[in-house]
Amino acid sequence: MHTKILVVDDEADVQPLFIQRFRKEIKNGEFDFAFALSGEEALGYLDQHHSEVILILSDINMPGMTGIELLSRIRQSYEKPPPVVMMITAYGDDENRHQAMEKGANEFLTKPLDFSLLKEKLNTFIHD
Amino acid sequence: MEFFSYLAAFLLVKRLQKFLAFSPLRAKWMSQLTLASWVVVGICISAIIYLHSGWPSILGGALLLGAIWFADNEADFQPFNSFIKAHLPLGAASILAGLTEVVAPKFYDKYDNFFDFAIIAGFVWIFARWATTKKQREEINLVNQQNIQLDKLVAARTAELTQQKNELQQTLDLLQTTQQQLIQSEKLASLGELTAGIAHEIQNPLNFVNNFSEVSMELVDEMEEELAKGDTEEAIAIAADIKQNLEKIIHHGKRADGIVKGMLQHSRASSNTKEATDINKLADEYLRLAYHGLRAKDKSFNAEMITHLDETLPMANVVPQDIGRVLLNLFTNAFYAVQEKQKTAATAYKPTITLSTKSIAAPGPKGSQNIEITVQDNGTGIPDSVKEKIMQPFFTTKPTGQGTGLGLSLSHDIVVKGHGGAINIDTKEGEFTKFIVTIPV
Known part of the structure; x- marks a missing residue:
């Protein structure tokens, strides 16, 4: 099964990191990644490729549109089918965690990302 | 009548004794003067007994004139000179009367009333002078x-003033020490603002270092597998990935290194050594630190940061940590202003901080350049009533305990006194604030 995941982070090096961390899955055709460097870019991408994207992984702390804002915009604009949204932020940020859950995030992950945990969670969501 | 000059001489001696009774010259003159008074009495008695017809008068007058001559030449008696000189008419009159009696006894007998009168007048004159002198002396x-x-009063006042001057000097020393401590604590306070930003800025590169290291280890395992299988082509491809990852690790390691160095530089006492500095890099670095510093305190805060950095900017000869402090201060203020506005503004309000740099031609020698750094925010703005005061030390609009009131004052000193530049402000209350820092290259 081919799953498109949109990763939103203002750090450009997140892209090669994901591609390497998930190279087996990409090679096997399990996942397909798209990247955006800001909330605005992510929304633009979703506009074009809405039907393809099944899961969105977004950083919260970004200049300009925050991950939380992006989350609420996604929840407003894309009702069917609702994409799975996982939020990522710095360790111990309870306020954002609470806010993200309230706005309808499916999962909440803290930095530094534990990739084996992320893989586990991705598999759970995709196979459900 | 001859008696008068002796009496006058005797009284003169006595009065001099009286004048000197309470002066330091007492010891020197007192016994001599006592002796002189007895000598006068002795001469007087001898003259009356042994001399006749005019000679006692001549001797008396001469005695008096001699005494005047002596006193006139004696520095110790100068203060009484005018009184002593008052004896001259009597002395002269006595000698004149005596000489006339000796030389022309008939003439004298005929006009002796006039001579007596002259002598009495001379004697009275002495007393008149004595009275006025006494009054003057009093x-x-x-x-x-x-x-x-008055001297005592002046001495007391002088002592008081000297003491006050010493106290003021001590206070001044204390104030100068306190000022240095305040500057240091301002630095530490701004470092405190930075800490959270620094932690965030270091955390990100560290995550990359860790992640790329881990993934590279997995890749090495895979490469070994591929080599064992004999798939050299795939192994070479993996090796290229590993190399790329190691480059990333180096890049992020250096990034963290730079942040730590910047932090150390910021907290260190200023070395005041100017060095060629990339203002764009410095400004961008501090903008991020200020932003993350504020976000650490207020997680819900978010602002758009727009940078217009002039890529052709020449290197500036500045004290990097000092200019860094100025910029940090401007950014912190800008973020504070938009944060304050956000509390009351409509939801559509979008906090925005704009950082621009450009090089402009400097006035003065041809070809010299200035660097202009502009920090603009769309925050609360500065009311006109406050605008004049914001550069003053200890002036702050922040609640007690939140601002030292030294940020802009120190920034002003650093830019103007330390670098020969200028800080200008353009602001509209409720709309925007724009700080323009100009520094010569």
Whole structure:
């Protein structure tokens, strides 16, 4: 099964990191990644490729549109089918965690990302 | 009548004794003067007994004139000179009367009333002078006493003033020490603002270092597998990935390194050594630190940061940590202003901080350049009533305990005094604030 995941982070090096961390899955055709460097870019991408994207992984702390804002915009604009949204932020940020859950995030992950945990969670969501 | 000059001489001696009774010259003159008075009495008695017809008068007058001559040449008696000189008419009259009696006894007998009158007049003159002198002396004494009192008063005042001056000097020293401590604590306070930003800025590169290291280890395992299988092509491809990852690790390691160095530089006492500095890099770095510093305190805060950095900017010869502090201060203020506005503004309000740099031609020698750094925010703005005061030390609009009131004042000193530049402000209350820092290259 081919799953498109949109990763939103203002750090450009997140892209090669994901591609390497998930190279087996990409090679096997399990996942397909798209990247955006800001909330605005992510929304633009979703506009074009809405039907393809099944899961969105977004950083919260970004200049300009925050991950939380992006989350609420996604929840407003894309009702069917609702994409799975996982939020990522710095360790111990309870306020954002609470806010993200309230706005309808499916999962909440803290930095530094534990990739084996992320893989586990991705598999759970995709196979459900 | 000859008796008068002796009496006058005797009284002169006695009065001099009286004048000197309370002066330091007493010891020197007192016994001599006592002796002189007895000599006068002795001469007087001898003259009356042994001399006749005019000679006692001549001798008396001569005695008096001799005494005047002596006193006139004696520095110790100068203060009484005018009184002593008052004896001259009597002395002269006595000698004149005596000589006339000796030389022309008939003439003398005929006009002796006039001579007697002259002698008495001379004698009375002495007393008149004595009275006025006495009065003058009393006045002088009074003035002297007043002077002494004034001297004491002046001495007391001088002592008081000296003490006050010493106290003020001590206070000044204390103030100068306190000022240095305040500057240091301002630095530490701004470091505190930075800490969270620094932690965030270091955390990100560290995550990359860790992640790329881990993934590279997995890749090495895979490469070994591929080599064992004999798939050299795939192994070479993996090796290229590993190399790329190692480059990333180096890049992020250096990034963290730079942040730590910047932090150390910021907290260190200023070395005041100017060095070629990339203002764009410095400004961008501090903008991020200020932003993350604020976000650490207020997680819900978010602002758009727009940068217009002039890529052709020349290197500036500045003290990097000092200019860094100025920029940090401007950014912190800008973020504070938009944060304050956000509390009351409509939801559509979008906090925005704009950082721009550009090089402009400097006035003065042709070809010299200035760097202009502009920090603009769309925050609360500065009311006109406050605008004049914001550069003053200890002036702050922040609640007690939140601002030292030294940020802009120190920034002003650093830019103007330390670098020969300028800070200008353009602001509209409720709309925007724009700080323009100009520094010569």
